[in-house]
Amino acid sequence: MAFKHLRHFIDTLEKAGELVRIKEYVNPHLEIAEITDRISKSPDGGKALLFENTGYDFPVLINSMGSYRRMCMALGVQELDDVASEIEGLFKMLSKPKESILDKLAMLPKLSQFASWMPKVISGRGACQEVVMTSPDLGKLPVMTCWPQDGGPFITLPVIHTKDPHTQSRNVGMYRMQVFEKDMTGMHWHKHKVSAKHFSEYKKLNKRMPVAVILGGDPVYTYSATAPLPENVDEYMLAGFLRKKKVELVRCISQPELEVPADADFVIEGYVEADEELIWEGPFGDHTGYYSLADWYPRFHVTAITHRKDAVYPSTIVGIPPQEDAWIGKATERIFLAPIKMTLVPEIVDMEMPVEGVFHNLVIAQIQKDYPGQAQKVMNAMWGAGQMMFNKILAVTDTGTRINDYKALAQYAFKHLNPATDIYFSQGPMDVLDHSCSRMGFGGKMCIDGTARLPEETDDRFDTASFSPEVNIAALRAAFPEIKAVNATLLKLDIPCIVIAVEKDRRNHLRELHPQVYAQPGMEGIKMVLYVEHTVDPMDLPSALWRFCNNLDPKRDNFLAERPSSRNAHKVTACMGLDGTIKTKELDDFQRDWPNIIVADDATIKIIDEKWQKLGLGDFLPSPSLKYKQQIYGQGAVVAL
Incomplete structure (x- = not known):
């Protein structure tokens, strides 16, 4: 199933009883994360949460794929194994010997279907460019600070677009982004990642590297950015296969070398300089349940921010499991079983x-x-x-x-x-x-x-x-x-x-x-x-x-x-x-x-305890951090060496 936009997915979740709208004011600084941590650790991952009153112009959607059912809904299937079965069938069909003209003709409908999944660049602007910030300012987005020892606010669900400077092949990945200034973030790509390889090639050429980041749109985009695909496979082909409809792309306004989904909620355009001094990024409460240590990473300079008129800011938290990312991982486990088996x-x-x-x-x-x-x-x-x-x-x-x-x-x-x-x-x-x-x-x-x-x-x-x-x-x-x-x-x-x-x-x-x-x-x-x-x-x-x-x-x-x-x-x-x-x-x-274990601070826990009955989230849930606090008191953020 192809979702028209993120609000289409939100409406679908709400009709299925999988979403709670929170109208009480909740601060994106630590408070949203503390509430989400309690909900995501409840049975079956709790509900998706839409925070409508954050002090910003945009609501925050979180935990939207934080259960088996919602993960299936995001990918438009009844069971995750259905995707694996379809992939296995495709592998078998493509590898089967074609002994006659009839065998070859039988392939034509499937080849036509392949073509229908390929991304397509369309002319003009997309819905993601309905509003163009005259002066790009990340401070206008409800970027969350999730944990008390985080180095700052982080964009946690960025779908990041880069291209190989030689082949122009696209990579779509997900790497956290710490916000340092209104128009500058860190770009946390590891040496093993394809985007880091692209950057290495730009450095050899001594050229500025264009980068585009989207938030929102069809949730399949978010999942595809995390998928362990081979380097030469376009993530938007996987997205097209999953949604059974090609992804329509539009050219960026300030970085026209790059294309992004027309139905995204936000587009953050910019560049990374080949020879610029790195920035000290982190620490960050990571999916291991520990803070990842600070290190040096490239600077991403923002040249434009565009968004839909009705944009929703999607986010997630990672920390002590289980969290939403466990269900994204479960999808990868099931979907990529067939390729591992077949190849x-x-x-x-x-x-x-x-x-x-x-x-x-x-x-x-x-x-x-x-x-x-x-x-x-x-x-x-x-x-x-x-x-x-x-x-x-x-x-x-x-x-x-x-x-x-x-x-x-x-x-x-x-x-x-x-x-x-x-x-x-x-x-x-x-x-x-x-x-x-x-x-x-x-x-x-x-x-x-x-x-x-x-x-x-x-x-x-x-x-x-x-x-x-x-x-x-x-x-x-x-x-x-x-x-x-x-x-x-x-x-x-x-x-x-x-x-x-x-x-x-x-x-x-x-x-x-x-x-x-x-x-x-x-x-x-x-x-x-x-x-x-x-x-x-x-x-x-x-x-x-x-x-x-x-x-x-x-x-x-x-x-x-x-x-x-x-x-x-x-x-x-x-x-x-x-x-x-x-x-x-x-x-x-x-x-x-x-590093230390990730836990909320006492002040935030107290605020959410007092606010809980106004949130519409049902029976009171204590902070999951409480069981771990006694294990880390006296150690500080990091054991000193």
Whole structure:
């Protein structure tokens, strides 16, 4: 379904009971984010929110794609898997041998359909240019400051257009933009991104780089800007495919080399100078749930701002999951399963990205296993595929269990797992937002082979048969005072893994502690111990796993312990320890700053508490930040090194 404009999508959400209009005044500085954080963490992502009274001329739409249903509505489908099925059908049709003239003629209707999805540049101005600011001023837009330690207000849903200076091929991406002046922002594109490559080419030519940013329009534009497409595929072709209607583009007013969707709500035109001094941008409360650290990025100079007469300012917040971006990620997980299967990993059956893994940290792949070493083949293929190169922890399973039943999946994987031989470590490119890497953008990776073992994959030295561990938590804490809490509840589910909260006080503390812990009575049969910071509640498993995944560099932070098997004197059992605690210079020789968890400040929480009954949002929801505040008091914004 093609939405005519953003208000068309808003009307559709409202008719479906998926939107709440908030008429009470709410400040875009911290307050909208605090309300949205409470709503987005309610069951099924809560409702989309339209803030109509912000002190600006434009209402703010947020959390519009923050549920499975709304994500499907944005893409015009009943189920996200419907898109994957259509893509798979197209791949099969295009790759099928054409043996006769009838086979070739049968392709013509589909080729005509392809043409109908291609973007088209139209003459004249579009609705996005109904109003032209005589003096462009970003201060007239309700740009939000989301979190108290953010470097300033950020545009969080910008759809950014650039072109290769040599080929003129277009790239449409999404990179946050910190507003510094009325006509200048940062341009936060990472070195791995296509727009950064375009900028590199402009620098070689010593030419000014034109850039155009849109906000709003059909929500498919926003999604397509986040999609992990190959560099030579136009994002607006994907948008046309999803909406089943070509995207109509108009030329920018001050940057005519670039074209933007005619139905966008806002267009911010400008340029980046090839040789200009960079600007210190950030920090920013990011999708990892931590503040991303400040760094140097290009300056974007605004030359024009245009908008619709009835423009709506779309925004989002990112922070401790779940947030709206989890559902955008779910769409990518489902939609791009078919291309991965058809072009890279033919044995893949399904894929899952748990919310606690914040996209890149944890990915589960289910394969049809036919030969030994196949999980490692899949590991190498996936780590070499586009944005999957940023993946930190990859768990591979086979068709012996359902991938989205996490309990059954863990039982199955741990049943077959030999911690000494079936966990593989590597290193490579990482998301620059990953703070656990010893070097920015480069760190460790781990693949857990949870498939059923074939004879060639077994090591007779190890006893991997199921035990019934009986961990004595009181005895563990008495023997090791640094252990503050233990979650052993997974053992009752036949999952031989425990979570230990520990307070480190010396170098190599956990590397020395782990074999001692594994040597304790009742620990035989435990295959994995996840260590978290002593301020983390290990009984809150989703929260503990989120903290663990963020703070782990698998290659650096693993230690294997062995002990003689009590059932076979000629064999040993093994247990993998993984250190998901905070890393410091004093205890871990960690040379980078360690960011803090994102939480709202007390003043903002109090304002929203007092305002809640006027918002029309139903029963009172306490701030999600409250549960994390005790974990960070006294640490400051960043642990000083």
